Amino acid sequence: xxxxxxxxxxxxxxxxxxxxxxxxxxxxxxxxxxxxxxxxxxxxxxxxxxxxxxxxxxxxxxxxxxxxxxxxxxxxxxxxxxxxxxxxxxxxxxxxxxxxxxxxxxxxxxxxxxxxxxxxxxxxxxxxxxxxxxxxxxxxxxxxxxxxxxxxxxxxxxxxxxxxxxxxxxxxxxxxxxxxxxxxxxxxxxxxxxxxxxxxxxxxxxxxxxxxxxx
Amino acid sequence: xxxxxxxxxxxxxxxxxxxxxxxxxxxxxxxxxxxxxxxxxxxxxxxxxxxxxxxxxxxxxxxxxxxxxxxxxxxxxxxxxxxxxxxxxxxxxxxxxxxxxxxxxxxxxxxxxxxxxxxxxxxxxxxxxxxxxxxxxxxxxxxxxxxxxxxxxxxxxxxxxxxxxxxxxxxxxxxxxxxxxxxxxxxxxxxxxxxxxxxxxxxxxxxxxxxxxxxxxxxxxxxxxxxxxxxxxxxxxxxxxxxxxxxxxxxxxxxxxxxxxxxxxxxxxxxxxxxxxx
Numbered sequence: 001x002x003x004x005x006x007x008x009x010x011x012x013x014x015x016x017x018x019x020x021x022x023x024x025x026x027x028x029x030x031x032x033x034x035x036x037x038x039x040x041x042x043x044x045x046x047x048x049x050x051x052x053x054x055x056x057x058x059x060x061x062x063x064x065x066x067x068x069x070x071x072x073x074x075x076x077x078x079x080x081x082x083x084x085x086x087x088x089x090x091x092x093x094x095x096x097x098x099x100x101x102x103x104x105x106x107x108x109x110x111x112x113x114x115x116x117x118x119x120x121x122x123x124x125x126x127x128x129x130x131x132x133x134x135x136x137x138x139x140x141x142x143x144x145x146x147x148x149x150x151x152x153x154x155x156x157x158x159x160x161x162x163x164x165x166x167x168x169x170x171x172x173x174x175x176x177x178x179x180x181x182x183x184x185x186x187x188x189x190x191x192x193x194x195x196x197x198x199x200x201x202x203x204x205x206x207x208x209x210x211x212x213x214x215x
Numbered sequence: 216x217x218x219x220x221x222x223x224x225x226x227x228x229x230x231x232x233x234x235x236x237x238x239x240x241x242x243x244x245x246x247x248x249x250x251x252x253x254x255x256x257x258x259x260x261x262x263x264x265x266x267x268x269x270x271x272x273x274x275x276x277x278x279x280x281x282x283x284x285x286x287x288x289x290x291x292x293x294x295x296x297x298x299x300x301x302x303x304x305x306x307x308x309x310x311x312x313x314x315x316x317x318x319x320x321x322x323x324x325x326x327x328x329x330x331x332x333x334x335x336x337x338x339x340x341x342x343x344x345x346x347x348x349x350x351x352x353x354x355x356x357x358x359x360x361x362x363x364x365x366x367x368x369x370x371x372x373x374x375x376x377x378x379x380x381x382x383x384x385x386x387x388x389x390x391x392x393x394x395x396x397x398x399x400x401x402x403x404x405x406x407x408x409x410x411x412x413x414x415x416x417x418x419x420x421x422x423x424x425x426x427x428x429x430x431x432x433x434x435x436x437x438x439x440x441x442x443x444x445x446x447x448x449x450x451x452x453x454x455x456x457x458x459x460x461x462x463x464x465x466x467x468x469x470x471x472x473x474x475x476x477x478x479x480x481x482x483x484x485x486x487x488x489x490x491x492x493x
Contacts, residue, residue, distance in 0.1 A: 128332040154295045199336040
């Protein structure tokens with residue numbers, strides 16, 4: 001996909017600028033539902049001159065922050081690997097692409113996420129019908145790390161926030177959460193952000209910049 | 216220039232052969248085949264059946280001018296759902312394959328669809344990406360992909376300069392514009408589109424438009440010379456850019472009675488346009 005993000009810059013002060021591979025862009029491979037999301041994070045990181053390492057889930061290097069774009073993992077061994085990084089102190093941005101899975105695939109994903117991280121996901125919601133959006137506004141309201149609005153991406157995974165802190169809402173319903181796992185932090189996004197990064201959505205770029213600065 | 220008309224204009228209940236007979240008798244040189252829009256040409260139509268379609272067209276004394284489809288309204292290349300997008304790509308690939316089998320060198324693609332749900336910048340990016348991917352396939356088959364300007368319905372690429380930049384971003388000689396002179400409505404002037412995009416025009420769809428009647432409603436399109444297009448200017452622009460290709464009639468507004476008469480009337484209008492007697 002053609003990135004339109006070029007030219008945009010976010011105010012970004014890396015939390016640990018001197019360390020190699022402070023950021024790892026983890027490609028979920030066949031478990032990535034939206035390839036454009038990977039390209040989106042790649043484009044945003046490159047555009048902001050943030051050093052990052054791209055890696056597969058099989059050999060995930062240690063890093064301060066790990067980004068998993070449009071992931072729909074149901075493989076317990078892969079999730080266990082992500083969990084081990086969390087327990088070691090990493091911050092993992094787990095962007096869910098599971099809204100685009102079939103019902104059966106989603107059930108496996110939901111069970112695996114619950115088992116690995118104690119995260120309870122609700123059934124995906126289709127936000128659009130032929131007569132328009134099901135809510136009054138097509139925006140996800142983020143409350144952390146900055147308050148901003150980013151467009152929806154047609155389908156969202158509501159998240160049950162017991163033991164987690166809700167960080168974004170759609171029509172009042174939590175769709176993103178932050179949760180301590182071991183020494184690390186899991187940031188779960190129930191609405192994809194990567195495709196918006198790829199087309200240079202200003203607020204998405206700002207949110208991601210703030211996330212990198214905070215993580 | 217040569218004139219053609221779509222097989223989706225063939226009155227309902229007629230066979231393909233009956234339709235070809237009418238198209239030939241009305242004086243057309245060719246026929247546009249619409250993948251997915253007519254019973255005889257579907258995604259499930261086999262290669263052997265496609266070759267049989269070609270044989271029937273040639274037996275009728277015609278050739279296939281191009282392969283079009285309306286399937287991209289349902290399966291846009293710009294969809295957010297990757298499965299829908301993949302189906303859109305499969306449709307284009309089938310168009311390319313069948314165009315080659317049918318002996319034509321052009322297909323029509325409705326490249327993207329801006330909606331309330333899927334915003335413009337996403338549509339633009341996905342379409343460029345998809346067409347960059349498809350262009351080498353088209354080149355190998357000796358086929359050009361003509362992206363149609365469906366301005367009002369697509370809400371995408373509304374001006375000729377914007378369309379030109381889109382083609383520049385795709386940057387492949389096998390991707391151009393299938394220009395519809397009736398689709399521009401009150402947003403511009405068809406002759407200016409022809410001037411600006413001349414060498415990149417793969418085919419021209421011909422119909423007239425009543426510019427002041429609003430958009431996308433049943434009554435906005437009409438027969439050639441009945442609407443608000445400036446046909447003298449359109450014809451002059453074709454000469455200016457040396458367009459000598461197919462004029463493909465796309466009569467969206469159908470006769471309620473004597474449906475075959477529309478084929479004759481449209482052919483006569485195209486003859487006058489080609490002969491520059493407007």
